[in-house]
Amino acid sequence: MNIYDKTLEGPIGVFDSGYGGLTILNEFRRNFPEYDFLYLGDNARTPYGTRSFEVVYKYTLQSVLKLFEMGSHLVILACNTASAKALRTIQQRDLPKFDPSRRVLGVVRPSAEQIIHYTQNKHIGVVGTPGTIQSLSYVMEIRKFLPDAIVSQQACPMWVPLVENNEIDTEGAAFFVKRDLGLLFSKDKDIDALILGCTHYPLLLPLIKKNVPAHVRILSQGSVVAKSLKDYLYRHPEINRRCTKNGTCRFFTTESPEKFDEASSIFLDFPVKSERIFFD
Structure with a gap:
């Protein structure tokens, strides 16, 4: 049963455990300037790289569902650890339960x-x-x-x-x-x-x-994943139609927005004004 926003369109969600996914987002924005994006960094609980499969899956699913709540119909796990440890379970077990019309893709x-x-x-x-x-x-x-x-x-x-x-x-x-x-x-x-x-x-x-x-x-990975996304949207016009295209990008973090904005300058060549989110 679809428990999320019933709107037919929304921005593409990009998730990472921290800041690294900004390198993927950079390529997305360069290749798809007309699309809207939401970036969510789970900076309060990073790093994922040394955590167990169970913890990475739990944290990743929470973040994916949060992006769904914010209107995303397509979410990219721009995190190798999340892609490796959580993607398959989310695709096979969780999406059919929460909303089979939405999609989650990875970078591996x-x-x-x-x-x-x-x-x-x-x-x-x-x-x-x-x-x-x-x-x-x-x-x-x-x-x-x-x-x-x-x-x-x-x-x-x-x-x-x-x-x-x-x-x-x-x-x-x-x-x-x-x-x-x-x-x-x-x-x-x-x-x-x-x-x-x-x-x-x-x-x-x-x-x-x-x-x-x-x-x-x-x-x-940046250019490779961007090319893969372009191909995916071409092959799935029903998903492409659900991606809004106003050229916007919003940033969210589970940590301090001030800290996120400062650290993002390592990865991005433009200033960021992020917003903090909390999980229930």
């Missing part, structure tokens, strides 16, 4: 689908949060498209805190990026394609490029 599958075009030798590397890596979502999704792929993974627990504390250009960032990529390539020296499996990681791209062989092709 589009990235896995595209990485097969980046590799020549089928040796693929993935870096991500501990939760994303533990879920094995990338391994499973990549092998759906490339069954004989050799996929090596490396959890990078320090990368998100470094980005969110604006420590991108520090010796600490250089140390942890070099260390973690060294660990990844020690598992498979033949890796020729690398997925940045966290939406924070594009901000570390200059350091990442310094620490991988020159021939390695790096997939950064």
